[in-house]
Amino acid sequence: MQPKSLHFLSPNIISSFISLLFLIIFLILSHNIKAQKLSTEDKIKASYIYNFIRFINWPMENNQKVSKVINVCSFSSSNHFFKAFGPVTGKQVRGRKIILHKITNPKQVAHCDLLYIDKGKKSNLGEILPLINKYSILSVSDINNFCNQGGMICLVKSKGRIGVQINLKVARTAGFNISSNLLEVATIVSSQ
Amino acid sequence: MILNRRFSISDKLILMITGSTVITLLLAISTILYFNIQTIKDRAVENITVLGDVIAERSTAALAFMDSKQAERNLKALRNMQYIELACLYDFEFNIVAEYKEPNENKDHKLFCLESISKDLNEGLYDGEHLLWGREIFLDNSIIGYIYIVTDDSFVFEEFYNGILQYLLVILVTIVFSYFIAKHIQKFLSQPIVELQYTAKKIALEKDFSIRADKNNNDELGDLIDAFNSMLHQTEEYEKTLIIQKRQLETQQEHLESMVKQRTQKLQELNNELMETLARVENMQGQLIESEKMASLGGLVAGVAHEVNTPIGVCLTASSYLIKQFNVIKTKYHHEIMSKDDFEEFLETVNDSSEIILNNIQRAAEIIRNFKKVAVDQSIEESRCFNVKDYLFEIIKSLHPKLKHHEHQIDINADNKLAISSYPGSFYQIFSNLILNSIIHGFDLNQKGIISISVITLDKKMMIEYQDNGIGMPPDILNNVFEPFFTTKRNQGGSGLGAHIVYNIITQQLHGKISCESTLGSGVTFKIELPITECQES
Numbered sequence: 001m002q003p004k005s006l007h008f009l010s011p012n013i014i015s016s017f018i019s020l021l022f023l024i025i026f027l028i029l030s031h032n033i034k035a036q037k038l039s040t041e042d043k044i045k046a047s048y049i050y051n052f053i054r055f056i057n058w059p060m061e062n063n064q065k066v067s068k069v070i071n072v073c074s075f076s077s078s079n080h081f082f083k084a085f086g087p088v089t090g091k092q093v094r095g096r097k098i099i100l101h102k103i104t105n106p107k108q109v110a111h112c113d114l115l116y117i118d119k120g121k122k123s124n125l126g127e128i129l130p131l132i133n134k135y136s137i138l139s140v141s142d143i144n145n146f147c148n149q150g151g152m153i154c155l156v157k158s159k160g161r162i163g164v165q166i167n168l169k170v171a172r173t174a175g176f177n178i179s180s181n182l183l184e185v186a187t188i189v190s191s192q
Numbered sequence: 193m194i195l196n197r198r199f200s201i202s203d204k205l206i207l208m209i210t211g212s213t214v215i216t217l218l219l220a221i222s223t224i225l226y227f228n229i230q231t232i233k234d235r236a237v238e239n240i241t242v243l244g245d246v247i248a249e250r251s252t253a254a255l256a257f258m259d260s261k262q263a264e265r266n267l268k269a270l271r272n273m274q275y276i277e278l279a280c281l282y283d284f285e286f287n288i289v290a291e292y293k294e295p296n297e298n299k300d301h302k303l304f305c306l307e308s309i310s311k312d313l314n315e316g317l318y319d320g321e322h323l324l325w326g327r328e329i330f331l332d333n334s335i336i337g338y339i340y341i342v343t344d345d346s347f348v349f350e351e352f353y354n355g356i357l358q359y360l361l362v363i364l365v366t367i368v369f370s371y372f373i374a375k376h377i378q379k380f381l382s383q384p385i386v387e388l389q390y391t392a393k394k395i396a397l398e399k400d401f402s403i404r405a406d407k408n409n410n411d412e413l414g415d416l417i418d419a420f421n422s423m424l425h426q427t428e429e430y431e432k433t434l435i436i437q438k439r440q441l442e443t444q445q446e447h448l449e450s451m452v453k454q455r456t457q458k459l460q461e462l463n464n465e466l467m468e469t470l471a472r473v474e475n476m477q478g479q480l481i482e483s484e485k486m487a488s489l490g491g492l493v494a495g496v497a498h499e500v501n502t503p504i505g506v507c508l509t510a511s512s513y514l515i516k517q518f519n520v521i522k523t524k525y526h527h528e529i530m531s532k533d534d535f536e537e538f539l540e541t542v543n544d545s546s547e548i549i550l551n552n553i554q555r556a557a558e559i560i561r562n563f564k565k566v567a568v569d570q571s572i573e574e575s576r577c578f579n580v581k582d583y584l585f586e587i588i589k590s591l592h593p594k595l596k597h598h599e600h601q602i603d604i605n606a607d608n609k610l611a612i613s614s615y616p617g618s619f620y621q622i623f624s625n626l627i628l629n630s631i632i633h634g635f636d637l638n639q640k641g642i643i644s645i646s647v648i649t650l651d652k653k654m655m656i657e658y659q660d661n662g663i664g665m666p667p668d669i670l671n672n673v674f675e676p677f678f679t680t681k682r683n684q685g686g687s688g689l690g691a692h693i694v695y696n697i698i699t700q701q702l703h704g705k706i707s708c709e710s711t712l713g714s715g716v717t718f719k720i721e722l723p724i725t726e727c728q729e730s
Contacts, residue, residue, distance in 0.1 A: 051256040054332050093332050164257060181253035185262045 042084035044162055045155055049116060049140055050088045052153060053098065055182035058113060059136050059175025061094070073101045073112035075128070077120025110135055117141040117151075125149065136174050147189045152176070154189070165189045202382040209374035210367060217366050221359045225352065232351050233323075237316030240325045240341055243273070248329040248339045251281055255289060255329060255337035263290035270341075271295070277322065278342040280305035284335050309338050318345060384413040388420060401428035477676055481696070484689045499559045499593055503552030510552070514545040577613045577727035580647055580654075581606040587623050598631060599640045606647035612654065613727040618697045625690040626658050626718060633681065634662030634716060649724065656720040665710040673708050698722070 053070060060066055070093065074082050082102050089100045101112065106128040109115055115137050117128065122143050129150050132139045139146075140153045147154040147167040152174070154165040164186040171178055199207065247266055254262035263281045267290050270276045279292040288305050306326070313326035326340035391405040401424055407417040521538040524530035584604050588595070595602075627643060635641040643660045665673065672678045674695040679688030691708075698704045704722035 048257060051253070051331075054256065055253055161258075179253065181250060182257075183253075184250070184265075185253045185257045185259040 041162070042080045045081060045142065046084040046088060048155060048162065048164065049085065049114065050091070052138065052140060052182070053093050053114065055179040056138060057177040058138070068096055070096045070098050070113045071101055071111055072098055072114045072116070073103050073109060074116050074118070075103050075106070075121050075124070076116065076118035078118065081116060081118060106131060109137060112137050114138045114140065117143060117146070119143055133174060138171070138176060148191060150191050163187065167191060201385060202378040205378040205381060206371065206374040209377060210370045213370040214363060214367055217363055221363070225355060225359070228355055229348065229352055232348050233318065236323055236343070236345070236348060237325070240316060240323060240343055244325055244327065244339055244341050247279070248327065251339070252329060252331050252336060255281065255283055256331060258283065258289065260289045264292070266290070267292035275343045275347050276341060277344055278303040278305070280340040282338040282340070284337055286338065289337065303342050306340055309340055313340070321345060384408060384417065388417060395424070401431055481689060481693055484693065496559060500556045503556040506552040507549045510545040510548040514542060517541045573615060573617050575613055575615055577611055577729050578616050579729050580610045580612060581608055583616055583619060584623065584645060587620050588627070591624060591627060594628060594631065598635070600631065600635065601640070601642045602627070603642065603644040605644065607649070610647065610649065611727050611729040612724045614724065615701065618701055621697055622694050625694050629690050630660040630662060630716070634660045636663060649726070652724060654722045654724045656722070658718040658720065659715060661715040664712045664714050664716055666712050670708060670710050
């Protein structure tokens with residue numbers, strides 16, 4: 001059997017295997033490069049969402065019994081935001097610890113304090129918006145006209161920079177207290 | 193010091209009061225201004241801190257969301273603050289997010305946003321022209337950016353100068369006010385002094401010590417006026433006393449002058465009397481000296497007579513014995529009873545007597561010869577040539593009658609050939625006096641004394657040293673030894689003229705010098721120095 005197996009490991013087969021190995025490595029690397037490229041915008045978004053937490057007070061937050069955790073949920077079609085937000089996880093704002101969750105089903109939003117809805121989940125918007133308003137969840141999304149549809153904060157890309165739009169009426173109705181500083185840098189919109 | 197010399201007391205008072213008030217005020221104002229500057233600076237830092245804090249607080253979102261437009265809008269709010277020249281907002285990586293510059297072109301445009309902000313800037317920092325301030329901007333305890341503001345610090349000086357103007361006004365008012373107060377005080381203080389000065393001048397001018405200064409107050413100046421008046425009173429009294437004393441003195445002086453005149457007249461009379469007496473005394477002294485000389489000559493004659501008397505007496509006895517023997521033998525011869533033995537015995541007697549007579553007559557002749565020499569010298573007083581040593585022996589021989597009662601030894605040490613042309617009588621006077629003095633005063637009664645006379649010549653001078661080894665003299669006698677009529681043996685016949693005669697002869701007749709040295713118990717030494725002319729004795 002030995003000579004046969006030696007024959008099986010012929011030079012052609014080895015070179016084909018090495019080529020395949022290189023291909024796999026290239027694919028992995030190129031995937032990684034693509035992932036890194038994408039994350040610049042995602043990082044900004046993640047930092048914006050971290051800043052929203054810092055500039056916005058949740059309803060009843062001044063109450064002593066409020067939870068010591070701020071649950072940030074990502075409802076996203078991709079993993080990018082989840083990864084970009086990673087460094088913020090565990091940080092404390094006003095004594096509350098930020099914890100990141102990934103949800104796949106709109107019904108999971110009940111325990112969320114902030115929900116980021118990715119563009120890819122635009123189709124789920126009709127289902128998810130009523131739930132948000134119900135649980136006083138700060139909703140953030142980069143979906144177009146999200147604020148006009150009843151969302152609270154929209155991340156709008158224009159002239160190469162990501163701007164912030166706030167539906168102040170919805171946010172205030174939900175009991176959120178937004179810092180004037182934030183309002184100064186944001187554009188205030190209303191529901192249509 | 194110039195101030196002290198030139199100004200009057202009232203001017204000095206005004207200057208001092210006004211000056212010290214102004215100096216005190218200046219010190220106080222300087223201190224206030226110094227603290228004012230500090231306060232103004234602190235307030236400026238406070239203001240810029242408040243302003244910077246507000247802008248930083250307002251810009252947190254702009255920095256968090258990197259909204260540079262909003263950041264610039266926030267900074268533009270500073271345009272109404274005229275002192276702010278530069279404001280910068282940075283993100284947490286120190287990238288400039290927004291910058292504001294004072295639009296006024298006259299301002300310094302070299303200012304720029306720093307590349308880092310040190311902790312010092314938190315408390316504000318003055319660089320001489322500007323106040324620099326900066327700090328981190330926090331959001332939830334993490335730094336999200338930095339702010340840096342620069343203001344012009346000219347407002348500090350503006351406030352300072354405004355303050356100075358006010359203070360200058362205060363100083364001016366104070367100077368005027370203090371001048372009037374000082375003027376008033378000066379009048380109050382210096383008026384009595386001026387009056388006192390006026391009074392003092394008046395007194396000095398009129399020499400009237402009855403004037404008194406007026407006293408208005410009972411303060412220290414009042415005491416001064418009292419003291420001045422009391423001094424005036426004393427001076428007045430003193431002056432009166434002085435005038436009285438002066439008059440008394442003048443009277444006394446006149447009295448004294450007349451007394452002095454009288455005394456002077458009396459003294460003059462006494463002086464004249466004294467002069468006459470002195471002349472008489474001198475005359476008498478000369479006579480005495482002469483008579484003393486004669487007396488010594490008389491003594492010499494008596495001595496010689498006595499000396500001659502003995503051999504003459506012996507001759508007389510011998511010749512009478514011879515005559516007696518001659519008559520005996522003559523009688524025997526005439527009676528023819530004369531034996532050969534008788535005749536031989538007579539011849540023997542004749543021979544012996546003749547010898548005795550001859551010897552004694554020779555001796556008397558010698559004595560007389562000696563006396564003749566000395567006596568002639570004493571009386572003639574003429575200069576002649578004589579041998580000193582021989583003449584000294586002659587003198588000693590002539591003194592034999594005085595010397596023979598004692599066993600004194602006299603040594604003469606002189607050149608045998610020394611002959612001089614001088615007055616031998618004077619020499620006799622000198623040495624006879626010295627030797628007799630030694631015998632009478634110098635030696636104890638039973639003493640066998642030694643007198644030595646040594647003569648040497650040197651350069652036409654003769655040095656004679658006369659020395660005895662007697663009892664010597666105490667200093668008080670030694671000092672008076674040449675004084676006339678000075679004697680320690682007045683009651684024993686001393687005339688007190690011997691040494692004086694010696695002194696006179698040596699100094700006046702022989703033009704020499706004599707000195708006497710002696711201590712009690714070690715004899716007397718006379719040193720005589722005479723100018724001489726040597727000669728050849730014929």
